[in-house]
Amino acid sequence: MLTLNRRAAKRLGVRPLRLNDLPLGLVRAAGLDLASPALSQRMMTQVIREHLDVREPGLTARAMLGAVRELLRSGADLNELKQNSSARIAQLARLTLAYRDALQGRQLLDQVQVTQRATELVRPQLLSLSGYPRLLPDEQRFLNAACDEGSVLHLPWVDHPYFLENLDAAQYLESQGWMVKKIDVPVTALAGAFLGQAHGGGKLHILTSED
Structure with a gap:
């Protein structure tokens, strides 16, 4: 059972295991590791120094790292x-x-690459x-690859714009062969719905198809 934190695991009576623990374990087993934030910044600074003529490569690296990660x-x-007009x-x-490439040369991955690599x-x-x-989205793709028949995902859902992302996730998984069931519960609080509490809203019950 994958849960968000120890409190959720305790409530469900299961061993704590977070979703991001699985991808990280897989890439480390493959001989790769996660670059620390400080090392990522230093390596990005070196890339800027080698490719751009700027006065403050460190500041430029900090400003651009978000776009690079996206x-x-x-x-x-x-x-x-890189051939774009x-x-x-x-x-x-x-x-x-x-x-x-600089990260790869050290057998490292940026934080945003871990789930992608683990999916492979x-x-x-x-x-x-x-x-x-x-x-x-990358977590959805990972779970689609990682889950065998009989796996079940629960996502909070009510008919509200806050939950459109979860509806999109359900539609993506359904397109990959999963079955989706909407379980409606009267809404008393959006916060409760986000936490998946029964009194707070419904949920999307997503399970692998038996076909």
Whole structure:
């Protein structure tokens, strides 16, 4: 059972195991590791120093690291993007490639790469997930690859814009062959719904298809 924290695990009577523990364990078993925030910053600074003529490479690196990470997280083809007609997009792609390659040279991954890489490494297993308010797109793809038949995911849901991300997640998983069941409960508080409490709202009961 994958839970958000120890308190949730205790409430469910299971051993604490967070969703991000699985991908990290997989990449470490493959001989890779997670770059620390300080090391990521230093390596990005070195990339800026080598590729851009700026007075303050450290400040530039700090300003650009977020955009670099978003591009890494997107899974876009960086070699194609560096040929983009937009000079800014092409430059960002080149910097992202250089940063990724610098990490790879040390057998390291940026924090946003861990789940992506683990998705390529994982073998399907029986999993359950509960207590998460939402799932990021890369987490959805990881769970789709990691979950064997009989796995179940629970996401909070009520008919409210705050929960559109969870509805999108359910639709993505359904497109991958999962079955989705909406369980409606009268809403008394959105906070309760986010926590998956029965009195706070409904939930999306998502399970692997038996087909």
